Amino acid sequence: MMLQDKFGRDIHDLRISVTDRCNFSCVYCKSADPKNYFPHRDLLTWDEFLRVARVLADLGIRKVRVTGGEPLLRDGILDFMACLHRIPTLEDIAITTNGYLLPEMAKDLAATGPLRVTVSLDSTDPAKFARITRTPRSFEKVMAGVDAALAAGLKPVKVNIVLVRGFNEDEIVDFARLARRRDLVVRFIEFMPLDADHAWNRDLVVTAKEIVKTINPVFPLVEIPRRSPSETALRYKFADGQGELGIIAPVSIPFCGQCSRLRLTADGKIRTCLFSLREHDVRHLVRNGATDLDLAQFFTRVVHLKEPGHRINETDFVQPKRTMVYIGG
Ligand code: SAM
Ligand code: SF4
Numbered sequence: 001m002m003l004q005d006k007f008g009r010d011i012h013d014l015r016i017s018v019t020d021r022c023n024f025s026c027v028y029c030k031s032a033d034p035k036n037y038f039p040h041r042d043l044l045t046w047d048e049f050l051r052v053a054r055v056l057a058d059l060g061i062r063k064v065r066v067t068g069g070e071p072l073l074r075d076g077i078l079d080f081m082a083c084l085h086r087i088p089t090l091e092d093i094a095i096t097t098n099g100y101l102l103p104e105m106a107k108d109l110a111a112t113g114p115l116r117v118t119v120s121l122d123s124t125d126p127a128k129f130a131r132i133t134r135t136p137r138s139f140e141k142v143m144a145g146v147d148a149a150l151a152a153g154l155k156p157v158k159v160n161i162v163l164v165r166g167f168n169e170d171e172i173v174d175f176a177r178l179a180r181r182r183d184l185v186v187r188f189i190e191f192m193p194l195d196a197d198h199a200w201n202r203d204l205v206v207t208a209k210e211i212v213k214t215i216n217p218v219f220p221l222v223e224i225p226r227r228s229p230s231e232t233a234l235r236y237k238f239a240d241g242q243g244e245l246g247i248i249a250p251v252s253i254p255f256c257g258q259c260s261r262l263r264l265t266a267d268g269k270i271r272t273c274l275f276s277l278r279e280h281d282v283r284h285l286v287r288n289g290a291t292d293l294d295l296a297q298f299f300t301r302v303v304h305l306k307e308p309g310h311r312i313n314e315t316d317f318v319q320p321k322r323t324m325v326y327i328g329g
Contacts, residue, residue, distance in 0.1 A: 058292075164189055
């Protein structure tokens with residue numbers, strides 16, 4: 001069985017945000033105020049997350065990415081990852097983390113099963129990184145986290161960079177150099193209007209075109225063909241060396257027509273788009289006696305309501321109330 005929306009898009013990817021808590025306060029994501037978290041009772045339990053994941057896997061979800069907030073902060077995350085690996089029809093399990101806790105956790109994380117890891121790292125300059133994450137000494141820990149993930153045999157390890165003009169666009173070539181030197185997959189992400197500070201504006205977005213134009217004269221790039229139509233990143237290798245670059249360009253090159261995603265928030269809401277203005281409460285169902293069949297019917301209905309696109313580039317665009325840290329990127 002396959003979930004399909006009314007525009008004919010097959011839905012086979014699920015993002016699960018396992019917590020809204022985070023130990024960083026990145027300028028493009030979370031407010032500097034840490035006090036607006038959901039009460040613990042509002043967060044789904046591990047069993048509730050697993051039940052939803054199992055029902056969705058039966059409906060054709062093949063890939064799960066675990067995110068947050070910061071997913072490694074929540075107690076029980078390692079057991080949860082191991083349980084996800086036991087869902088037989090899941091083909092691809094991944095996690096996005098800020099990497100701060102990877103030095104201590106990478107080995108145990110690797111022991112849970114094959115896992116693709118993405119670490120967010122928005123500057124190669126420690127002082128600037130501390131300003132972006134609004135967290136002192138964050139750079140050293142995250143770099144040690146990348147090393148720990150590689151040493152633990154986690155593969156591939158990707159590094160995500162959200163480019164924000166005025167903060168880190170001067171480091172584009174440095175990041176390309178990092179990809180080459182460490183044989184990493186480095187992915188630039190265009191800044192999206194999901195920040196708690198509501199500072200986003202179009203001028204702050206460093207576009208895919210600008211990124212390629214900056215790197216090409218220094219390290220000539222060769223485009224890598226897409227592996228699947230729903231792949232979000234434009235991918236490049238270097239004409240003369242190891243490493244890979246990706247660019248995720250939702251603002252300047254929207255990929256909504258190929259979107260295959262559904263999102264589950266930490267407090268049990270299904271979101272059919274990052275930019276949804278409406279969400280669908282699965283927590284109420286799982287806590288009030290819904291059967292697996294009820295849940296399957298609910299997901300089928302919800303998928304039909306998936307928006308055609310994100311509307312960032314429309315004049316009447318409205319930023320959702322829920323910001324990135326509460327959605328799960
Ligand atoms: N805490 C983890 C981390 O930072 O990797 C996981 C959650 S974070 C919300 C997931 C991803 O969303 C990160 O790669 C982060 O850089 C990205 N992100 C956050 N806010 C964003 C924004 N306004 N625009 C684009 N990407 C954003
Ligand atoms: Fe936390 Fe990740 Fe958001 Fe940074 S991007 S504030 S690390 S959730």
